[in-house]
Amino acid sequence: MKIAVCLKQVPDMESKFKIVDGKKIDESQIAFKINDFDNYAVEAALQLKEKLGGEVVIVTCGPDRASKDIRQAFAMGADWGIHVNDPAVESGDNFVVASVLQKAIETIGGVDLVLTGVQAEDDQAAVTGVMLADLMGLPHCTNVKKLEINGNNLTVNRELEGGFNEVIEMSAPAVLSIQSGINEPRYPTLPGIMKAKKKRLDVKKGADLGVSPKSKTDFIKMFFPVSEHKAEIIQGDPATAAAKLIEKLKTEAKVI
Amino acid sequence: MAQKFYSEQNLKFTLYDVHGIESLLEYDYFRDYSRESFDMILDTAKKIATDFMFPITSEMDKNPPEYTGDTIKVHAAVRPFMKTSGDGGWINALFPYEEGGQQMPVSIYNACQFIFAAANYSISVYPSLTHGAVDLIYSYGSEEIKEKYATNMVAGKWQGTMALTEPEAGSSLSDVKTTAVPTEHGYYLINGQKTFISAGDHDGVDNIVHLMLARIKGAPAGVKGLSLFVVPKMRINDKGKLEFNDVSCAGCYHKMGYRGAPIAQLAMGENDDCRGYLVGEANRGLAYMFQMMNGARIHVGAGAAGISSAAYHAALEYCRERLQGRRITEKDPTKPQIPIIEHADVKRMLAAQRGIIEGSLSLIVYAGKLLDLTLVAQGEEKERCELLLDFLTPIVKSYPSEMGLFSTSLAIQCLGGYGYSDEFPVEQYMRDVRIHPIHEGTTGIQAMDLLGRKVVMKSGRAMSIYLEEVGKTVGAAKGIAELAPYADKLKRALDLLGEVTASLVGIAMKGETDRFLADATLYLELSEIICVAWQWLAQGIAAGTALGAASESDRDFLEGKIYVMRYFFEYDLPRIEGLRARLMNAADGLTVSMRPEHFTD
Numbered sequence: 001m002k003i004a005v006c007l008k009q010v011p012d013m014e015s016k017f018k019i020v021d022g023k024k025i026d027e028s029q030i031a032f033k034i035n036d037f038d039n040y041a042v043e044a045a046l047q048l049k050e051k052l053g054g055e056v057v058i059v060t061c062g063p064d065r066a067s068k069d070i071r072q073a074f075a076m077g078a079d080w081g082i083h084v085n086d087p088a089v090e091s092g093d094n095f096v097v098a099s100v101l102q103k104a105i106e107t108i109g110g111v112d113l114v115l116t117g118v119q120a121e122d123d124q125a126a127v128t129g130v131m132l133a134d135l136m137g138l139p140h141c142t143n144v145k146k147l148e149i150n151g152n153n154l155t156v157n158r159e160l161e162g163g164f165n166e167v168i169e170m171s172a173p174a175v176l177s178i179q180s181g182i183n184e185p186r187y188p189t190l191p192g193i194m195k196a197k198k199k200r201l202d203v204k205k206g207a208d209l210g211v212s213p214k215s216k217t218d219f220i221k222m223f224f225p226v227s228e229h230k231a232e233i234i235q236g237d238p239a240t241a242a243a244k245l246i247e248k249l250k251t252e253a254k255v256i
Numbered sequence: 257m258a259q260k261f262y263s264e265q266n267l268k269f270t271l272y273d274v275h276g277i278e279s280l281l282e283y284d285y286f287r288d289y290s291r292e293s294f295d296m297i298l299d300t301a302k303k304i305a306t307d308f309m310f311p312i313t314s315e316m317d318k319n320p321p322e323y324t325g326d327t328i329k330v331h332a333a334v335r336p337f338m339k340t341s342g343d344g345g346w347i348n349a350l351f352p353y354e355e356g357g358q359q360m361p362v363s364i365y366n367a368c369q370f371i372f373a374a375a376n377y378s379i380s381v382y383p384s385l386t387h388g389a390v391d392l393i394y395s396y397g398s399e400e401i402k403e404k405y406a407t408n409m410v411a412g413k414w415q416g417t418m419a420l421t422e423p424e425a426g427s428s429l430s431d432v433k434t435t436a437v438p439t440e441h442g443y444y445l446i447n448g449q450k451t452f453i454s455a456g457d458h459d460g461v462d463n464i465v466h467l468m469l470a471r472i473k474g475a476p477a478g479v480k481g482l483s484l485f486v487v488p489k490m491r492i493n494d495k496g497k498l499e500f501n502d503v504s505c506a507g508c509y510h511k512m513g514y515r516g517a518p519i520a521q522l523a524m525g526e527n528d529d530c531r532g533y534l535v536g537e538a539n540r541g542l543a544y545m546f547q548m549m550n551g552a553r554i555h556v557g558a559g560a561a562g563i564s565s566a567a568y569h570a571a572l573e574y575c576r577e578r579l580q581g582r583r584i585t586e587k588d589p590t591k592p593q594i595p596i597i598e599h600a601d602v603k604r605m606l607a608a609q610r611g612i613i614e615g616s617l618s619l620i621v622y623a624g625k626l627l628d629l630t631l632v633a634q635g636e637e638k639e640r641c642e643l644l645l646d647f648l649t650p651i652v653k654s655y656p657s658e659m660g661l662f663s664t665s666l667a668i669q670c671l672g673g674y675g676y677s678d679e680f681p682v683e684q685y686m687r688d689v690r691i692h693p694i695h696e697g698t699t700g701i702q703a704m705d706l707l708g709r710k711v712v713m714k715s716g717r718a719m720s721i722y723l724e725e726v727g728k729t730v731g732a733a734k735g736i737a738e739l740a741p742y743a744d745k746l747k748r749a750l751d752l753l754g755e756v757t758a759s760l761v762g763i764a765m766k767g768e769t770d771r772f773l774a775d776a777t778l779y780l781e782l783s784e785i786i787c788v789a790w791q792w793l794a795q796g797i798a799a800g801t802a803l804g805a806a807s808e809s810d811r812d813f814l815e816g817k818i819y820v821m822r823y824f825f826e827y828d829l830p831r832i833e834g835l836r837a838r839l840m841n842a843a844d845g846l847t848v849s850m851r852p853e854h855f856t857d
Contacts, residue, residue, distance in 0.1 A: 014260060018809060028807035031264055033299070072296060188300045190345030190358045193293055 001054035003045040004105045006116040006128070007073055008035045009066040013121060022221040034069045037117025041178040043185040044147060045115050046077045052149065055079040059104050061089050061097050067201065074196035075188030082107070086205045093215040098131035103209035105136070114175040118143055126177070133175035140175040141168055145182050260573070261310060261374040261566035264302065265813055266614060267367055273798040275621050277363050283632040286361055294364055301368035305375035308337065313376040316516030317684050323508045327457050328518045334382055334460030341383035342412020347390065355394050356410065362551065363624030366558050370617060373562025377688055378516025382415065385455050388552055389416025389467045393486065396536030396544050404492050405465050415461040419450045419468040419487070419522065420545065427701050429542060430478040434470040434524065436485060436532050446470055446487055446532040447525035456520030457489065457505035463498065464489040469541045470532060476539070484541035485532035487524060502530035513687025550645055552696050553653035554623045560656035560692040561616040567667035567685035568609040574671050574680070575602055605666045607823040612663040615788035615824060616656035618795055623652045640721055647710045647718040648787070650702035655784040657692030658699055664689050703776035706783060711757060712764070719757070726750060726790045733793050736800055742825050746793055749786045749832055756782060756839045763843050771845040775838065782835040789829045796821040
């Protein structure tokens, strides 16, 4: 079984975040790592490979620094990867990324299953996997908590709100976005790290894949939401203070 | 609750900017590594530490091991952690490829051990003790022992231990009484008792393999009659099955801290059926043990620095959030309170902790690099590294250990009453770190090793090399305007060290060995402060260099670094004057002349 896993490198959420010019994060203080949800996707793919044979291919859009985390997935056991390293793609939205991933996965050929994390920890959009399925014309299922494969038939549990699961049957090839908790991702091993260095990683630009999609959305700005802590102590004797409070609740807060 | 237990930025700064660990890549032995693989290893260590180890630190403290009558029940995470360590290649990481290892540089391995100790010292020792035991087997054991025992140990299935201490033989190993009687079958029959054996028995593995010191019947008294044996709890019989080897667990101690790992009492040969397999040559046991000792003692330093780091980060988080008081100059009580990190005395306590932790870490990384160089360098450079490492080892072991207690105490002080309660993690760290001045050779033993052996060895050659190396850093710092005053301070400290050393050696020359060594611990302390000041100057040089091209946020880190360097020189280094005052008077033999009766009441 040939499985492509889409992997995104994200900031470690313990990092200090500083916004520059309302446009981007100052990366000098940021440690980057594999998007946690994608780790589950890599593990799910590796378990399928161990059971059914085949290969696991990592596909990533990201700048130079992303290669470190593609190799972390190699160190876990993935076989090879495609790294789309292109500033034009980097500045695009989820649609651009999904379009590029689609073309990159096409170049692998014969992919039976595409796995993504359910969402990225940083932008939390949870749309790339779905867009990818649509662009590839494949069935998809989100929030996958359990996955069984019998030939081309997939039985997947999809997590719903309130702790419910629904069970869906579908057939490969398909795109699945993997929810955390489906498995326990393995740690990269030290021998795996040494082997990772030698594994094949194809670096491509959007043009190499014959794709130059335009964003469907416009990015306006980035900011920390201002939290307002407003408290006023009403002075005076109890009767006066109570009267003032009622007045304020009526005219200012407009709640009575 | 605190989530951070070490500074990744500082660790990488220490490895790459201060000590240039990448220079090891020039040696063929490390050819397969790269900066990227070093970073991946550090990332993986961080991940294991963060996801697996750190969340159960308090739990392991609150649910310590229990003696069941025949073994010791430990936390359920020990078994999967040993498996993770075995599968991940951590137990055999330092061994050469031909032994199935990864040839990892010790400097990187120790950096990982620092991360692991910061996350959860107790659980970190199970695989690292196993590593130490396997190291002895690989170095001196027969092929048969390697295959039968080491294979399962590196896989994390079996625990390895170092079984030296006995009820009557702790610091004084020459008094080891456990006996080994040769048999016609090739093995020895072992009889005796061992105590304080870390991970000496537990249910987190399927077997325990002790690397044990014992005296072969008829061997000379003292340390020259000690031999090294593999003594498994379960031996492999002729049919390849495990059978009990008459090593009984007689109990475990309840400890002040470091509670997640048991220390066991063992009885060997109660039924005259405990087989021991000789490792290497007879009567060379202690020499073999000591070959591993430099590494083990640096490892203790890394453990102590790691625990102190975790306490510091918990304190730092608290100091940033805790609002108490106003600026001394602010007289208006209706103004909001400020975070306590704004108070100068709190900043002093935080800087003091960093001085200890980052100074220790720098020394640990440097010692690791020396250990790496002893493996790959040739000729004179190799000998230089060996002597320098020998000289530094008691310092690398003792400074983080002794000062760790002070550092974790300061962390508690930052939290005030909360720090003294078990609602916050810092009280545990102070208890956990207390083991380090004791195990792998107490501070007193390290002190005698430094003054009685290392200072005078090879006519003072090791010390000369050390002074040359410090001198190089002083020379480099002199050329940098901002650092020149600190270079001068360190130079004066070296002169003071020379003066004190000459005075003490003078006492030794008169044959008054007891007076020469009576205050060795103070001499060790004096040496430690100067040695760590040296490491701070080296960090100051690296920080100054990096500042030129630094981003705004890196500037905070690097400027903070230079502040802590200055702090160490201004607050810690002057302590050597007091130590000098006493040590220059050591000839009076004050404690030597005291009789036990003077402590009657």
